[in-house]
Amino acid sequence: MSLRIFSNSSVYALRALMYLVSRREKQKYISIKEMSETLDISFHFLTKALQPLTHKGILMSSRGPAGGVSFLKAPEEVTLMEIILILEGEDFFKSCMLGLEGCGHQRPCPVHGVWMDIKSILMKEFSSISLAMIGDKTVMQHLRLMNL
Amino acid sequence: MSLRIFSNSSVYALRALMYLVSRREKQKYISIKEMSETLDISFHFLTKALQPLTHKGILMSSRGPAGGVSFLKAPEEVTLMEIILILEGEDFFKSCMLGLEGCGHQRPCPVHGVWMDIKSILMKEFSSISLAMIGDKTVMQHLRLMNL
DNA sequence: CTTATTTAAGACATATTAGTCTTAATTAAA
DNA sequence: TTTAATTAAGACTAATATGTCTTAAATAAG
Structure with missing residues (x-):
């Protein structure tokens, strides 16, 4: 095995956050679907991996068309x-x-x-x-x- | 989960090595049985965990009565x-x-x-x-x- | 108001790691 | 030379982590 300090779930969430912040100038919400496809991560798994971040106020989420996740807390402060x-x-x-x-x-x-x-x-x-x-x-x- | 960088198997082997080196003045071989009981590690699991170390010349092992494992390479050099x-x-x-x-x-x-x-x-x-x-x-x- | 889209939640399935058990091989001592 | 003690090896089981699928809830658009 090679050195790893985070679970897969955490790594997926981290990559998604990095993706999100690297294009935060665009539209308000970015769908988890888009991220999961771009980053080649299981959609449902990523959805769950991101939930603690919305619960803890890092992200906000919106269901329905044009929904997705977005930063609630400013990325400069996270x-x-x-x-x-x-x-x-x-x-x-x-x-x-x-x-x-x-x-x-x-x-x-x-x-x-x-x-x-x-x-x-x-x-x-x-x-x-x-x-x-x-x-x-x-x-x-x-x-x-x-x-x- | 909390931060861990090694597998259980490796941690067991490390603990056994530390035990072994901390009483290396005693008899030549120390049995894996004794170590597994002292350290509260599954005997068979520890046996397997230590095998790569004998294969790579860190330890030597002897079967039979008064058998066990011992350092082949000087612990100062490992x-x-x-x-x-x-x-x-x-x-x-x-x-x-x-x-x-x-x-x-x-x-x-x-x-x-x-x-x-x-x-x-x-x-x-x-x-x-x-x-x-x-x-x-x-x-x-x-x-x-x-x-x- | 209805429909399509999307996250939320949880049940379920699969893969990996951890641990147990059985048998074989080796060795020292009686 | 027989027996008991011990490591070696591998099959098997259990636990945990990872991943998939289904259904529910929410929301925007028509």
Whole structure:
């Protein structure tokens, strides 16, 4: 297996968000159907993957013709960190590298310190990146969000 | 879900290695049975999890009475990085954060740069830690390798 | 008001990972 | 040389993650 830190569901939601923000100047709502086809993601699966984001006020959605999803919160104000905590859960960065329960300062595992450092770096990185930054970069440098 | 970068199988093997190195002064072989009971890991599962390490010359094993596993390569010379590549595969650190095929300098995804940085840090950290270091630390600070 | 379009929700199916069990092969000791 | 102990290997089962399908609810347009 290769290194992956997010579930498929989260990755799909992330890619859709990146797609959405990279063309946010167009019409108000963008349909999940369009995104699922463009990004080659199962439509129903993507629909569900995005729901926590609407529930938590990142996106808004509209049913019916010309419906879809759109940003409720300004992408400039949304960090990757915030998205990750919504998609994966608030405890995402509270794990032990060895999966031990209650591993912490009191009763640490042998790699507790290293793992803490690594998690800190991840959190710092993800907190410093907004969706708007990703969208701008994606447009300007023609970056890809799908397999070829 | 919380952050985890290794499979259960790999985590079990890592914990067993840490246990093994933290008491390497004792008898030559330590039985997998003993480790599986001490660490509360399924015996057969642990047996299989450790096999790639014997195949790759990190451990040696002996069947029969007083058998078990022991280090073939000196724990001072074995880094976490080396273990991870054996357990998870040589391509472990070649992944894309968004799971895109062929994501690289040529056709990067929007988070390619960040992800590269993160992976570099991980590789650097894991390369700088030997099993012997972990063993010494575990003994000296009475660190734990199992759930309470 | 009716229809077509779209998200929401949940049941269902499939694939992958994790874990168990059985048998075989090896080895040390009696 | 027989027996018990142990790893090796592989079939099998269970749990979880991933993906599909069906139906319901909402909404815009005619």
